[in-house]
Amino acid sequence: MEILYVSRLCSERRLADLLREQPVKPPQQEQKFHGLLARGLAGFAGGLTALSVLPLRPGSAGLPSTDAEVEKGITYRYLSLRTIPILSHGIVFAWSFLACLRWSLARRSLPRFILCDVLDLSISAGALLASKVTGAPSVAIVTDVPNYLHDYIGGEGGLARAYRGLSTFFMGRYDGYVLLTEAMNALVNPRGRPHLVMEGIVDPGMGEVANTLEGKHPEQVVLYAGALFRKYGVGDLLEAFQKVSRESARLWLYGAGELDGEIRACEARDPRVKYWGVRPNPEVVEEEVKATLLVNPRPSGEPFTRFSFPSKNMEYMASGTPVLTTRLPGMPDEYLDHVYTFPDESVDGMAATLNRLLDRPREELHHRGQGAKTFVLTRKSNLIQAGRVHAFLQVVGARRA
Secondary structure, X not given: OEEEEEEOOOOHHHHHHXXXXXXXXXXXXXXXXXHHHHHHHHHHHOOEEEEEEOOOOOOOOOOOEEEEEEEOOEEEEEEEOOOOHHHHHHHHHHHHHHHHHHHHHOOOOOOEEEEEEOOOHHHHHHHHHHHHHHOOOEEEEEOOOHHHHHHHOOOOOHHHHHHHHHHHHHHOOOOEEEEOOHHHHHHHOOOOOOEEEOOOOEOHHHHHOOOOOOOOOOOEEEEEEOOOOHHHXXXXXXXXXXXXXXXXXXXXXXXXXXXXXXXXXXXXXXXXXXXXXXXXHHHHHHHHHXXXXXXXXXXXXXXXXXXXXXXXXXXXXXXXXXXXXOXXXXXXXXXXXXXXXXXXXXXXXXXXXXXXHHOOOHHHHHHHHHHHHHHHHHHOEHHXXXXXXXXXXXXXXXXXX
């Protein structure tokens, strides 16, 4: 089986360079999700080609350039843009179409599949068109619903509306769908094509990372890592933490977003709050292992939560540190025995839950975290999930035959 993985995925080497050197950073959770899935699929398929666009370099000019590298069974083919941003979408679309066309035609006698991160419209649309021309089955990887994603981040302009319209048009034309939640299917798969629900994926290498009580920070560190937006509940988390009575408690936040300034102001008022900004994911994971409690305050009542399962929750659980989260509609019941949840998502309710958990014995919290780690490593690792996707591709291929 030949697989072309179309996204903005970088090799681990390239990602480290971009995070160190480039002002525009690739989203690390996106990189982690697609990297784990692509590497898992490469193991089943005996290799994989990744077609990727590198982040724009603001202020630079000139023609786009291409290069390639091989890492862990994946051949990466990159387009690097050094051009006026308004032209970038057309350039990416054309490059993706031509590159996918060439890849597919060269393998026309073999079982071949084109997998697309559909949230990246320019590169996925070009790949989808090439799949229609060559007959290669196309599969959409849908980690969010564009209408809800862009409403959430405040996209109200003409470009945002055009993006939503085009995304909806192309989204419904794939041969198969890999979705985070079942609720997504009715929105993104209007023609009833085959679909697979894969709500998350974790790195099996976390099984080698010890999480011990002796290795924890001496303070009771409550850690949040992710986008710092009010609609993700981060503002409420800040307010709730001010009502936590323990002097030994700490709130550490990693990431970036609209609440940067508010968090820094809170940090200045309360020495228990620490804002770390954007850090490399391995560094964040190391601190997750040492923390007392990992928290996700995303409000469960927001409409978009039916269509999302935060990859951050999966990373949290794999760390072996206990997780406190809202009861998200997209979270299957099988997770509830392995995480703590907020019974009341108001500021006072969140504060009460934090106080209650921080009053519990360290051993009790640690036991819950270790159970969550065992659960995701044995049932949601990238090897297991990639095996499911690999089998699903064969279903899609048989339906197209």
